[in-house]
Amino acid sequence: MELKTKNSKLKILHISSARSWRGGEQQLAYLLEELQALGQEQLVLCVRGSAMEGFCREKGFAFMTYRKRFSANPLVGLKIGRICKKHSIDLIHVHDSHAHTFAWLGALFGNKTPIVVSRRVDFPIGKGRFSQMKYHHPSVRKILCVSEEIRRVLLRDYRFPERTAVVYSGIDLEKFPFKNTGILHREYRIPEALPLIANVAAIAPHKDYFTFVRCVDILVRQGVQAAFFIIGGDGGDRPAVERMIRERGLEGHIHLTGHRADIPTILPEIDLLLFTSKTEGLGTTVLDAMACGVPVVATAAGGIPEMIGDGETGLLAPVGDAEKLARQVIRLLGDRALRARLTERALGRVRDFSKEAMGRGVMEAYTSLS
Missing domain, CATH: 3.40.50.2000 (Glycogen Phosphorylase B;)
Incomplete structure (x- = not known):
């Protein structure tokens, strides 16, 4: 035919x-x-x-x-x-x-x-x-x-x-405003000055939220002051992830929001996207973050390195390496000039997507x- x-x-x-x-x-x-x-x-x-x-x-x-x-x-x-x-x-x-x-x-x-x-x-x-x-x-x-x-x-x-x-x-490059609305800070009663570190994805096996929790555990033990968010519906792993959070005593640090329909509004409020997938076709959440000026720390899973050049448009770590992810988070939080450089280059790169x-x-x- x-x-x-x-x-x-x-x-x-x-x-x-x-x-x-x-x-x-x-x-x-x-x-x-x-x-x-x-x-x-x-x-x-x-x-x-x-x-x-x-x-x-x-x-x-x-x-x-x-x-x-x-x-x-x-x-x-x-x-x-x-x-x-x-x-x-x-x-x-x-x-x-x-x-x-x-x-x-x-x-x-x-x-x-x-x-x-x-x-x-x-x-x-x-x-x-x-x-x-x-x-x-x-x-x-x-x-x-x-x-x-x-x-x-x-x-x-x-x-x-x-x-x-x-x-x-x-992605829709016009969908994401740069305005920080403060919705999550108000909803979860988080001090305005406290940065938000989040992953935005369904709580599914390939998103590897267990590495996310391990990374948060390291950051908390090292004294990093931040509020951590898991933003996404249950893709099968939520009970196990919640159990891991309780076992590590992180209930006061990690907030699970469930599915939200207001991602374009709340994403610009996030100070850092911590994307921990172990497999990923491409990862449009990363593109969304790039489009609204949110710096990214991610695993080098699947097609992610085709969006994120390590040290160019974001920071990468090997799949499952919670310690390297934590080091990259600390590096990015502590270097304002690096954050500005990465997000500026990411805004240029994301136009190809x-x-x-x-x-x-x-x-x-x-x-x-x-």
């Missing part, structure tokens, strides 16, 4: 299997907006009752829903084939692993619509027959990796490098299929 010419409008079916709203869903939302601005026709297939359904309703994007039930539901694959035929879909863009599975099942049932896969995770594809078939199926015409590191890891087990491309995740650039990159990948 051949796509239309480069100047023609495409009919794109986006598939999401997520029920909640995290980084991948935000990227799909940005992509929908950018492709709409480029004049493309889009339809979203998402889980019934999901956050993505709510977004599409609110913003007026065309959508259909399905009952997920389980991750390899053949009925969803059949539905995709019917949608593609009824709406004359030119290409399918899948935005997570289960969505990829559903589109692949549709291809097994005879749907010939080309598939584009977004890959956001920095671990290899499975070596089992199921994963290998899913990724190497001829309908998969392009795999879009959100960092060079993800592409490098993918190509360990993927036989078609010409079908891969890197399109960095994007706009949602507009992401939209153009995805569109170029689409048209390269013709």
Whole structure:
């Protein structure tokens, strides 16, 4: 099946299997907006009752829903084939692993619509027959990796490098004001002069909040005066992280806010982002911090070094190295000139990661299929 010419409008079916709203869903939302601005026709297939359904309703994007039930539901694959035929879909863009599975099942049932896969995770594809078939199926015409590191890891087990491309995740550079509103200081009754050190991410295994807690423990024992925040909903690890905080006697130092919808408002209030992931496709929280002038100390996981040059746009430490992270935090807190230099350079670097650039990159990948 051949796509239309480069100047023609495409009919794109986006598939999401997520029920909640995290980084991948935000990227799909940005992509929908950018492709709409480029004049493309889009339809979203998402889980019934999901956050993505709510977004599409609110913003007026065309959508259909399905009952997920389980991750390899053949009925969803059949539905995709019917949608593609009824709406004359030119290409399918899948935005997570289960969505990829559903589109692949549709291809097994005879749907010939080309598939584009977004890959956001920095671990290899499975070596089992199921994963290998899913990724190497001829309908998969392009795999879009959100960092060079993800592409490098993918190509360990993927036989078609010409079908891969890197399109960095994007952020809304206009969303984050530089104004410090003081919301967290007031809400948690923190003295105005006390700096805030935070991570902004779901409390999920790959975010490695255990290293965050160990780092805070070191900083507190060394007399660092700061309030520490974990800003994000429970991704499975919250009970264990809370237990670790209690065991180390850090209840009075670390505040867990849960999920918050006001990140653009509170992020500029943070004095330092302490980002401790052990795996990370790219890490758009880091980009958000860079965009609003918040200095970053992070692990060198996945695609993070593609955003943060150590000593250039932030400070890095090896994955899991709480002691090195603590040293970097102390270094940054104690050097005003270093903070100013890093944030100034970060503001220049982050412009390469706009949602507009992401939209153009995805569109170029689409048209390269013709």
